[in-house]
Amino acid sequence: MSTKHDLGFGIDIGGSGIKGAPVDLQKGKLAEDRVRIPTPQPSTPEAVAETVRQILDEFGWTGPFGCTFPAVVQHGVTRTAANVDPSWIDRDAAGVLRKVTGRDALLVNDADAAGVAEVEFGxxxxxxxxxxxxxxxxxxxxxxxxxxxxxxxxxxxxxxxxxxxxxxxxxxxxxxxxxxxxxxxxxxxxxxxxxxxxxxxxxxxxxxxxxxxxxxxxxxxxxxxxxxxxxxLLNEAGIIGAALLAHRGERR
The missing domain is CATH 3.30.420.40 (ATPase, nucleotide binding domain)
Known part of the structure; x- marks a missing residue:
């Protein structure tokens, strides 16, 4: 049985849906069924962050979490925006997530998160x-x-x-x-x-x-x-990789 110390939380932001779940970091698997909420339209940073907060609240998760995003992410700043609102470009997106959710957030490119998960667990x-x-x-x-x-x-x-x-x-x-x-x-x-x-x-x-x-x-x-x-790991790779990176305390 996993302890809280072995758990992380990952969120996967996409153009059509935002998915999240706690992750067993010993096994590299979702600890519970993921929750998916359609991506708000327009998909501004504040609107997306509010959806992320809803998912975290659904699981009662209060600790740090990792979050994928379909963009170049430099030290929490989103430099591009693919399939989401252009207002993400050059925003301190990690800062917005922290402010709206009230939790420490790590933001990472979606493919990067999947790659980390496949190397570590896949x-x-x-x-x-x-x-x-x-x-x-x-x-x-x-x-x-x-x-x-x-x-x-x-x-x-x-x-x-x-x-x-x-x-x-x-x-x-x-x-x-x-x-x-x-x-x-x-x-x-x-x-x-x-x-x-x-x-x-x-x-x-x-x-x-x-x-x-x-x-x-x-x-x-x-x-x-x-x-x-x-x-x-397929559709779960982003959630798992983001949770692992956040658990390690890495900053991108």
Whole structure:
């Protein structure tokens, strides 16, 4: 049985929903069923923070918590805003969360949180060296973990690929939009991951996003020199990673 010392709390802010739950930090699993509330519209920092407070109150959580956000996050300041209100740009978002919720808050990029969770509890299995998580969805999110330490805000989905922003060519949304078969999409992913490999020389690539569930169908068409495996924590990775980072007291 987990003690309070073994528990953390994670919130995952997305464009359509805000999800949260306490996390068992020994097992790397949600300690209770998560609560989801639709993202308020407009999704201003104050409105989102109020929704976060409702989720924390639902569980009676009063301690520090971690919170993912679909943006570049530098020391609690959100520098970009993807699928949320532009008023987040250059805001002290962690400060807003602390003021509205009355709890200490750590804010982290959503892909970064997922990457930390996959290395600590998921597919990467505490692998040392350079681990790259790439989430293939509407865009391409990335997290770079070196010997267990997060290198934040890599944003590798925005590398140039064939004269385009990489995620517009190789994300799962591009596959659906252009009705690409697995071989054609695999060829694009090969070019993308080869580009990343030549820059970073990772020891392991973990692929997340919904399409990771179909890894066996498309991965044979992706040729990389680095071992590539599917993520295992899926939709819970962000909550778990955010809770872990907050528990460690890390500041981004």
């Amino acid at each position: 597919a990467a299995g505490r692998r040392s060296g350079v681990v790259l998580l790439a989430t293939l969805g509407t865009g391409i999110g990335s997290a770079l973990i070196v010997d267990g330490h997060l290198v934040p805000n890599t944003e590798l989905g925005h590398l140039e690929l064939d004269g385009h922003d990489a995620e517009t060519r190789a994300a799962d949304s591009a596959r659906e939009r252009e009705d690409l078969g697995w071989p054609e999409w695999g060829e694009r992913l090969t070019r993308y991951f080869t580009h990343v490999e030549n820059l970073l020389w990772p020891d392991l690539i973990v692929v997340g996003g919904g399409v990771s569930k179909k890894f066996a169908k498309w991965s044979p068409y992706v040729k990389t020199r680095t071992r590539m495996i599917p993520a295992t």
